[in-house]
Amino acid sequence: LSNVKRHHDALRVDEEAVEIFRNLAETDPTFGKDLAHSLHNLGFDLTEVGRHEDALHADEEAVDLYRRLAETDPNVTKDLAGSLHGLGIDYDRLGRHEDALRVVEEAAELYRKLAETDPNITRDLAESLHSLGVDLSRLGRHEDALRADEEAVELRRKLTETDPNVTRDLAHSLRNLSVELRRLGRHEDALRAGEETVELRRKLAETDPKVTEDLAWSLHNLEIRRKLAETDPNVIKDLAQSLHNLGIALSDIKRHHDALRVDEEAVELRRKLAETDPNFTKDLAESLYSLGVDLRKVGRREDALCVGEEAVEIRRKLAETDPNVIKDLAQSLHNLGIALSDIKRHHDALRVDEEAVELRRKLAETDPNFTKDLAESLYSLGVDLRKVGRREDALCVGEEAVEIRRTLAETDPSATGALASLLFSQAYHLRVIGRHEDALRADEEAAGLRRNLLQTDASVMESLANSLENTALNLNAIGRHEDAVHTSQEAVELYEKLPDATSRSRGVANTLKHLATYLHAVGRHEEALRMHERGAEIHRKLGETDPGLTPFSFYVLAHDFHSIGLHEDALHAEEEAVELYRKITTESTPKPTLLRDRITSLKLFAKILRALGRAEDAARTDAEVTSLKSSLERRPVDVAVDPSPHSLSPIQEDSEQAAGEAADDSEVDDGPGSEGENASSSQS
Numbered sequence: 001l002s003n004v005k006r007h008h009d010a011l012r013v014d015e016e017a018v019e020i021f022r023n024l025a026e027t028d029p030t031f032g033k034d035l036a037h038s039l040h041n042l043g044f045d046l047t048e049v050g051r052h053e054d055a056l057h058a059d060e061e062a063v064d065l066y067r068r069l070a071e072t073d074p075n076v077t078k079d080l081a082g083s084l085h086g087l088g089i090d091y092d093r094l095g096r097h098e099d100a101l102r103v104v105e106e107a108a109e110l111y112r113k114l115a116e117t118d119p120n121i122t123r124d125l126a127e128s129l130h131s132l133g134v135d136l137s138r139l140g141r142h143e144d145a146l147r148a149d150e151e152a153v154e155l156r157r158k159l160t161e162t163d164p165n166v167t168r169d170l171a172h173s174l175r176n177l178s179v180e181l182r183r184l185g186r187h188e189d190a191l192r193a194g195e196e197t198v199e200l201r202r203k204l205a206e207t208d209p210k211v212t213e214d215l216a217w218s219l220h221n222l223e224i225r226r227k228l229a230e231t232d233p234n235v236i237k238d239l240a241q242s243l244h245n246l247g248i249a250l251s252d253i254k255r256h257h258d259a260l261r262v263d264e265e266a267v268e269l270r271r272k273l274a275e276t277d278p279n280f281t282k283d284l285a286e287s288l289y290s291l292g293v294d295l296r297k298v299g300r301r302e303d304a305l306c307v308g309e310e311a312v313e314i315r316r317k318l319a320e321t322d323p324n325v326i327k328d329l330a331q332s333l334h335n336l337g338i339a340l341s342d343i344k345r346h347h348d349a350l351r352v353d354e355e356a357v358e359l360r361r362k363l364a365e366t367d368p369n370f371t372k373d374l375a376e377s378l379y380s381l382g383v384d385l386r387k388v389g390r391r392e393d394a395l396c397v398g399e400e401a402v403e404i405r406r407t408l409a410e411t412d413p414s415a416t417g418a419l420a421s422l423l424f425s426q427a428y429h430l431r432v433i434g435r436h437e438d439a440l441r442a443d444e445e446a447a448g449l450r451r452n453l454l455q456t457d458a459s460v461m462e463s464l465a466n467s468l469e470n471t472a473l474n475l476n477a478i479g480r481h482e483d484a485v486h487t488s489q490e491a492v493e494l495y496e497k498l499p500d501a502t503s504r505s506r507g508v509a510n511t512l513k514h515l516a517t518y519l520h521a522v523g524r525h526e527e528a529l530r531m532h533e534r535g536a537e538i539h540r541k542l543g544e545t546d547p548g549l550t551p552f553s554f555y556v557l558a559h560d561f562h563s564i565g566l567h568e569d570a571l572h573a574e575e576e577a578v579e580l581y582r583k584i585t586t587e588s589t590p591k592p593t594l595l596r597d598r599i600t601s602l603k604l605f606a607k608i609l610r611a612l613g614r615a616e617d618a619a620r621t622d623a624e625v626t627s628l629k630s631s632l633e634r635r636p637v638d639v640a641v642d643p644s645p646h647s648l649s650p651i652q653e654d655s656e657q658a659a660g661e662a663a664d665d666s667e668v669d670d671g672p673g674s675e676g677e678n679a680s681s682s683q684s
Contacts, residue, residue, distance in 0.1 A: 014042035036065035256297035330359035346387035440474035465494035477564035509538035551580035
């Protein structure tokens with residue numbers, strides 16, 4: 001698992017192995033080496049997932065065990081050196097560079113002795129010397145760092161004579177050597193080392209496409225290829241590939257504006273190449289796909305649609321003669337459906353979604369690896385079915401997506417989060433149409449899954465609180481008021497532990513308002529009043545820093561109460577929301593986003609009024625909605641996506657988790673809000 005970068009999954013296995021071998025070692029010391037080995041693996045995976053303090057503890061214990069074992073078994077010395085090296089990395093990550101230097105020096109010394117009789121250890125020695133040079137340099141000991149770098153370069157140069165795979169390591173050591181030489185004023189020597197580094201990396205870029213996966217190297221490789229392309233047209237395709245890879249890397253770290261510029265250059269180059277060589281058409285479609293993702297991320301949704309349509313057109317033609325392109329066509333159709341949904345063309349999106357589902361269903365019939373993609377497209381299809389009013393059809397599609405995710409989660413624990421989010425979404429839509437028993441089952445299953453995930457992933461805490469909050473709504477709707485109280489109280493406790501102040505305050509305030517209603521239902525009126533007042537005070541403070549957040553919170557409450565038939569409670573909350581929205585949109589040019597929020601709030605207000613039999617008041621509210629829409633349509637369109645937290649709600653979650661790690665962006669269903677937009681996923 002660790003070798004294929006599934007470090008979170010590997011962690012669970014590591015922890016179980018440590019526990020087993022620790023128990024065995026208590027009664028049988030011969031298992032001490034196995035325990036040390038498991039601790040070493042645990043430390044490595046903890047480091048890879050960023051848990052450096054925990055990694056440090058695991059590696060320190062591993063070193064202690066190996067040190068004791070090495071006293072009686074020289075064969076353990078190599079393992080001790082490896083653990084010391086890992087411990088040095090932990091210290092460095094935590095800023096403890098003196099400690100890092102101490103253990104790395106010990107590791108290097110052990111490797112040096114081992115290498116005297118075992119040439120296979122030379123590569124490990126070179127790596128320790130490389131790390132030693134880095135630590136010495138950090139502490140300002142540049143003369144000592146230079147000596148370590150020179151030895152690392154010498155060893156790695158010899159290793160490359162028989163193993164070309166060491167070339168990249170040699171380039172790293174040469175670069176460090178160049179830096180230290182320059183710091184010590186030996187500029188000519190530094191230049192020579194630097195030139196050799198560039199030459200090695202140029203060769204690596206020509207023969208090893210994996211070199212471009214690292215963002216820092218992608219930048220370096222890009223500059224080399226850009227210069228080469230000025231004099232050698234044959235390098236243009238390599239430059240385009242580097243640009244394409246760089247765009248993906250930038251997008252992965254959320255630098256979408258930077259990625260956009262790179263994507264555009266890649267598209268331009270590949271379009272020119274495709275004009276004279278049709279074989280480059282497939283590459284052009286790939287770059288158009290990436291461009292579409294980043295255009296959407298920066299709010300240019302109309303442009304994203306145009307690019308998406310071109311990618312679909314190209315891939316559709318290619319698929320006519322090459323069946324291998326069908327999966328790419330399905331992916332582009334999936335994204336095109338999202339782009340159409342973005343600009344409210346839901347009927348058009350529906351047709352595209354259906355085609356994507358059809359293609360992915362066929363692919364999954366012969367290759368189970370496409371089952372996950374099918375679930376993603378089913379989710380998007382469900383979104384657009386709801387948008388056009390076909391809620392029952394949407395539920396059927398959602399149930400199929402849930403079943404697929406459930407099956408995937410049986411063999412792949414990493415799919416559990418996506419299953420929980422799909423169940424959460426499905427429960428919300430079941431509750432909206434009054435199927436509270438079914439909604440309760442889905443919410444309870446989602447909560448159970450998230451409770452298990454929370455044991456190893458603290459970031460799941462807010463999602464679990466969301467699930468408990470919605471579970472309480474369902475419990476109250478079916479008359480289980482005491483259970484609703486207990487579940488809601490647990491949700492409050494979880495919200496209070498959230499690190500983000502806004503999420504914490506919003507979650508606590510909303511859930512306290514729910515809790516007050518449930519307490520009234522069981523006759524605990526004084527306690528209910530205290531909960532209500534506490535929630536109101538938090539809402540007031542939130543409004544001081546963000547005027548749009550308080551009315552939105554009341555809107556969410558109203559939606560919650562309306563969804564379980566508490567229309568009077570919903571009316572009181574929605575009256576607050578409507579009045580507050582009116583106050584913050586009275587200036588001459590209110591923000592379009594706030595006007596849209598006000599319109600959405602008024603629509604819910606009209607629904608609640610009709611549920612209470614107040615048709616005339618509802619009609620007047622409808623007229624206000626019509627007037628505001630006309631006003632909004634006369635104003636310039638604000639193309640950027642509103643990043644405000646007003647789109648946040650515990651009722652309807654981020655579809656990124658629901659759709660899973662999609663090969664594109666997945667649309668969020670608007671209920672009363674969402675936990676944010678889908679992040680861009682892997683790109684072809």
